[in-house]
Amino acid sequence: MSVGYVLKEGFAGLGRARLAALTSMFSLFIAVLLIGVLFRLGYNAYEVTQMLNQQVEVEVFLDDMNSTDTQLMEERLMENSGITGLTYISKDSAAQVFQQEFGTGGEAIAELDFLPASFRLSISEEYSVAQVDSLVQEINTYEGVNEVRFNMALLQMIESRTETLFIVGGAIGIFILLVAMILVFNTIRLTIYAKRDLIKAMKLVGATNAFIRRPFLVEGVLQGIIAGGVAAGVIYSLFHWAIPYFMPQIGVLSWPFGRWYYLISGVVVLAIFLGWWGSRWAARKFIKDMGVSS
């Protein structure tokens, strides 16, 4: 097998059936662009829900207790795996918070010293509403705990929105991927059909099907690189320049996993995979079934 020949033919193939190759690259481009944008938006939406989730705090109001009992209570609370951190707010601090929130008008009441000491608990992001609820029930049974409060409605809303986001986003993603696969398969089949004379001539002189397929695979990968490269450029420009410029309020959202190149390289790799796979699928089927006579 001549690697040089296969590569040369693969590169030349792009120029030989330009329209078919362009159609194929355009389908690949649209498919990976949509998937890339969807992934970025989905990731950012997920990030927002996680951020909101982190902001939900559980407040544990305590009966009057001495510092030793408070220390024991803190240790007992930290034994729960769902609690990632806690802050103790003494009666004095509670009065200060009250004053800050109510301004000077609250001073008279604050002096009454009726506010209880409390713990503010940070709950693990992975905890569901039901788990938080059961944790709250448990803490409520602790001796020295007067009341436990948390914003269950907000947590429930975040949880249900996250679930919807995953289901809808996942379904759209799978749908786009399926459509892209069929589209890529068909357009690459058209590219191969446009070269049927070449394939017939190759079969006639004794080229094996595997040999005939190889330049098409190279061409599919090249189409993937070009389509993926352009899609990556568009996604980068969109989220790095266009959105921060036109919608600065949401422009601060980060790239998935903290770096721009994860998504960008993911898009290119996906396009290459689709190009390779589409060519392989179409070439296998089409070349095998094709006769050599006119």
Added chain:
Amino acid sequence: MSNEVIQMTDVSVAYNGTPVLDSINFSLDVGEFCYVIGRTGAGKSSFLKLIYKDVNPTKGLVKVADFDLSNLADKKIPYLRRRLGVVFQDFQLLPDRNVFDNVAFALRVTGQKKRFIKQRVIEVLGLVGLSHKRKAMPDDLSGGEKQRVVIARALANEPRLLLADEPTGNLDPEASASIMELLHQINNRGMSVLMVTHDYEVIRKFPNRTVQIENGSLQDIKVL
């Protein structure tokens, strides 16, 4: 090695239940030249397709260049075709590459080395008298020249048998005669040639064994 390059015994071919060839027997010796004649639709092309295994017989035994086609796996078909040279009426040259590359193509796809390819292409182009046109594109050639390039391509892999499906069908009488002379020259070098034609003038001018396909059967005839 058998003295027969083609051997068909009791072979039938049918398309969707309609018989095209019915229990035919045929053999072609090494170095033999044979014409196949018959009306349009008589089954001449199917007969050739049987040989390069583009169709399968519904029954019977087909042996070509020591390959038993009845049991030949699809993966082995390319190796059979490397032992055959096939020439069609409509040339089937690749329009986007020059004469040299059209011929070299047959060797490249069978994985030959670059140096050997260059040497062999120059050799076969010399044989068909087109060494000076090796850089020309197919569109710049006359019909006769195109057919010579196709013959050169067919000869590149040194086949044992040359199959020609109406190779002079698209040519003027002068070009036709020159192609026939070339085919006979190739035959004189020891290669078997099986040529489908409906041009009786060609047969009279270059007489050889002739078989006729009619109503699904094949028989030797004399053309006067």
